[in-house]
Amino acid sequence: MNNTTGGTPHVLILGGGSVGMTVASQLRKAMGADVAITVVDSRPYLTYQPFLPEVGAGSIDPRNVLAPLRKVLAGTKVVTGSVSEIRHADRTVVVETEGDAPLEITYDHLVVGLGSVPRTLPIPGLAENAIGFKWVEEAVTVRDRVLSALAEAASTKDAETRKRLLTFTFVGGGFAGAEALAEVQDMVADTLRYYPDLHASDVRFVLIEAMGRILPEVGEELGRYALDQLRERGVEVKLETFMNSCENGVVKTSDGDEFASELIVWTAGIKPNPVLAQSDLPLNQTGRLDCLADLRVKDENGPIEGVFAAGDCTTVPDLASGEGKVCVPNAQHATRQGKRLADNIVRTIQGRPLVDYYHKNLGTMATLGMYKGVGTLFFGDRKVELKGLPAWAAARAYHVYAMPTAEKKVGVISDWVANLVGGRDILGIPESTEPRKAFELTAASTPKKG
């Protein structure tokens, strides 16, 4: 498959996330029909990950954190398939699609925006019993399982079962983990008023963190504030502790604790997409693509012609933070790198000099439940630390601004207004992962003819 037509350059974009969607829309805006663009993603939509904790807490409808690639990128070819190999020597990418022979897509310019995956460890029981928190399906499942567990716990008389059903464990107290736990715990605290048979002290939320602090992204003082907040809310935060195993849903920690947990959420960091190893592009020690500040991928001899990359799967110099610093993996950098990258492809095609990526950190913000949050904002060189309601409001405002498409921004705001008016939806639908179960049971019990 080759889109290069009559001298029109073909840009192949791998990944339709924060980097991929930004590059495709900016390129189309800048060059119109003078460029052919193909976006490959295994999902037909972008997931706005910073809103996943609010999906897990039932504050935002899952569909409102997704932007459909075919609608947002109308006029761009979108391939729904999984990249399995990059052969830059032949300028070819191999893509696995449903029920078909692998596609071989050629290109003139390649953009790699394949993001990251959870950094897992060989812990007994982890693969079988834990769940990640990076995709909308995971956030929906966490919410459904927690709410269903409350309903089941309120209806059982067996003390051990009840204890397990009301124990929720999160591993990793960085941004994603602390935010996800805090939002879900807030939902549970809010929902308990509909459960006269359950008391707050029956519910056990455990956060296991290997380091001596949580939320390092917001700095030491605010991290300590967030820790105190969570502990005041009854969350058991185990610092400098490891989860040694979780076989059959029984969590064993390095401090000697052992308990059955209904849910184990793994949020202990990320690593670059492992599919990068299936390529002839050079990777650095962390498994990422090393980039120049102009976002061209480089090896020891300098830039590799025709390959750009950005986002979580790259190491990009952070010129605004000083010599030797590199950009941290977040959406703030990914979308802005996407813009710079698109402009540098236009410049490459037009034979103009490239421009380096330079972005001054705007700050870091985490919501910790309704009206609760922490964060730092930068106004030039001035740093402002926010706690509680102001931090929560600033985080929500920023993410609505950053969320792609006006339609989805309106959707998110409508969800919040609906929650204010009618309260959160307290329904968990555990069978949504097995929608055929009820029908299968009925069909199986129907007497067979003859």
Ligand SMILES: Cc1cc2nc3c(=O)[nH]c(=O)nc-3n(C[C@H](O)[C@H](O)[C@H](O)COP(=O)(O)OP(=O)(O)OC[C@H]3O[C@@H](n4cnc5c(N)ncnc54)[C@H](O)[C@@H]3O)c2cc1C
């Ligand atoms: C819970 C959570 C909360 C977060 N909160 C914040 C926040 O508050 N602020 C912030 O700045 N950042 C936040 N982040 C981080 C931010 O979302 C990421 O840094 C950002 O999305 C990275 O953009 P990307 O384009 O590199 O990767 P992604 O946006 O992840 O896009 C990668 C794309 O590649 C696709 N893909 C992967 N493998 C393949 C394959 N083999 N074939 C085809 N397609 C593939 C994926 O489907 C995906 O669409 C959060 C992340 C999480 C998980």
